[in-house]
Amino acid sequence: MVTRLNPYLSFRDSAREAMEFYRSVLGGELEISTFRELGMPVGPGEEDLVMHSMLETPGGLVLMGADTPSSMEYSPGGSISVSLSGDDTAELTGYWEGLVEGATITAPFEVAPWGDLFGMLVDRFGVTWMVNGPAPE
Template sequence: MATRLNPYISFDGTARQAMESYRDTFGGTLTLSTFGDFGGAPAELADKIMHAMLETPSGFTLMASDTPPGMEYKPGTNISVSLSGDDDAELRGYWEKLSAGGQVGVPLEKQMWGDVFGMCVDRFGITWMVNIAGTPA
């Protein structure tokens, strides 16, 4: 898998509706994962979107989620840049450079979905998410 860079939008409980609308607009394949899909989510979060990805015939990739518990939803700052792929060395190199002089919100480490993930705000105020795909079982 090649490394990809794309926007990642946070919503306040409307991620499913927004992503379905974007699918209707751009076409393509929409994949939705809820907080409940990974177990342990409280009932009020079970159907909220933990991760959505729209891949269009034109080559656009748009990702989104509902704002997770404990994180502030603030319109105007709800778009991040996502770097994802399976090249561990390449993505860790990007992480080191992007997080240097910035603020790490989520350390780059293995997550419950099996991938290595981290989130930081770089020294210029841009939020970055880095996801390194886990090794298939």
């Protein structure tokens, strides 16, 4: 098996909604397992929260996520960004347009000083995304 580096996002109680949103933007197959399904003990009312989810797109993108039980410390956002980059401007523009729904744009999706098409946003779940691709000709 090839070694891969996959972003693994943490949420308090919105992992299912977030991962379904990312599937609507990125496409692909989404697998979701709850704490109940995997027999993991959590606090009352948390049994149906997401213990593990994995979104895998036909193009090979992999994004994982889970809810953080109330018994564990949770610090949203902060020190990590998910970056999408490539050569397909139309594909990257489509991702940007999907992610921008309910997001706070921190850098508009436009030609950056280094010549690429670039944008940055914090999505409605508190996750920072960067999208970078070739400038339109």
